Amino acid sequence: MSRRWAVLVALFALMYAGAAIAAQDATDSATPRSTPDGSVPQTSQKANAPADGSTAANPAAAENSNPNQPQIIVNPPAPAPVEWGWRQQVTWGATIVLAVLGYVGIMLALRTLKSIDRHLESGGAVTKVAMDTANAALALAQAIASSERPWIVVTIEPFLTMENSFKVMASNRGRSPARIVSSVDQVRITVDETNLPKAPEFENVAPGDEPEPIVLLPGEATGIWALNREDLGTICKSPEVLKKVERWQETLFLFGRIQYMELSAVGENQMHETFWCCRYIHGEKSSALVMAGPPAYNRHS
Numbered sequence: 001m002s003r004r005w006a007v008l009v010a011l012f013a014l015m016y017a018g019a020a021i022a023a024q025d026a027t028d029s030a031t032p033r034s035t036p037d038g039s040v041p042q043t044s045q046k047a048n049a050p051a052d053g054s055t056a057a058n059p060a061a062a063e064n065s066n067p068n069q070p071q072i073i074v075n076p077p078a079p080a081p082v083e084w085g086w087r088q089q090v091t092w093g094a095t096i097v098l099a100v101l102g103y104v105g106i107m108l109a110l111r112t113l114k115s116i117d118r119h120l121e122s123g124g125a126v127t128k129v130a131m132d133t134a135n136a137a138l139a140l141a142q143a144i145a146s147s148e149r150p151w152i153v154v155t156i157e158p159f160l161t162m163e164n165s166f167k168v169m170a171s172n173r174g175r176s177p178a179r180i181v182s183s184v185d186q187v188r189i190t191v192d193e194t195n196l197p198k199a200p201e202f203e204n205v206a207p208g209d210e211p212e213p214i215v216l217l218p219g220e221a222t223g224i225w226a227l228n229r230e231d232l233g234t235i236c237k238s239p240e241v242l243k244k245v246e247r248w249q250e251t252l253f254l255f256g257r258i259q260y261m262e263l264s265a266v267g268e269n270q271m272h273e274t275f276w277c278c279r280y281i282h283g284e285k286s287s288a289l290v291m292a293g294p295p296a297y298n299r300h301s
Helices: 002-030 059-064 086-148 229-236 239-246
Strands: 152-158 165-172 178-190 214-216 221-228 251-262 271-281 288-291
Touching: 152 251, 152 271, 152 288, 165 178, 165 214, 165 251, 165 271, 178 221, 178 239, 214 221, 221 229, 221 251, 229 239, 229 251
Parallel strands: none
Antiparallel strands: 152 165, 165 221, 178 214, 178 251, 251 271, 271 288
16 A cells, blocks of 8 residues: 555655646746846837937936936836646646556556465465475375385294204295395304494305295295304304304304395386395304394395
């Protein structure tokens, strides 16, 4: 509202200034102009003097010709103000009409700009809602696809027929079949898990030593590693290292990686990996094998 009142006052001021300028022009047209030296033309009684310059025929002129006698100069009265004619009235009326039309046009332009601004804001809100809906639908589709894909999980189970013997099992906990493409493992003896490399490191497998692909249906499992207490000496490779493991001065870690694919998927997203890691605990009469290691050694993709 303050902007509208300001525009209205400015328009009326322009109209008033135009009317004042028109009145001033009319007054100036009726006022006699001054001479080049700045004086106004004056009438004098010298107009009745003869052309030959003599003063005999007119005694009064002779008396007025005396330079010592004061002369009487009559100035014309000020002209009366001229009233507006029909041209000035039409000009003034047209100015008022143009001012009103300009004010109405400005108000309509402001209203149009506000309407465009509201439409832009509503369009941005609709676009944001559509993007959020699309992201939610994509997340839901990915969640459904992830719930239907195979998931290979590694667990440790003891042998029922052999004491102090353990097996590392890979089982399919998903809802679709999985095909195990490759499986590698590694043994490392170190003080604790903080001394392990930041990322698992595996030796290269010869082309002929790669295992045959295995297909696991949902709920099925297969063994990928077996450890017996009696095999500890062969794994440690020296009596000194074996004594350190038995005295808990050093720790034996077993870790590996399983690569598998979805049978129903197509493209690069069908390949997945499972990393696993476990630690051997030696006892006087019995031993144990438990899951352990940093997060980089126990992750899924």
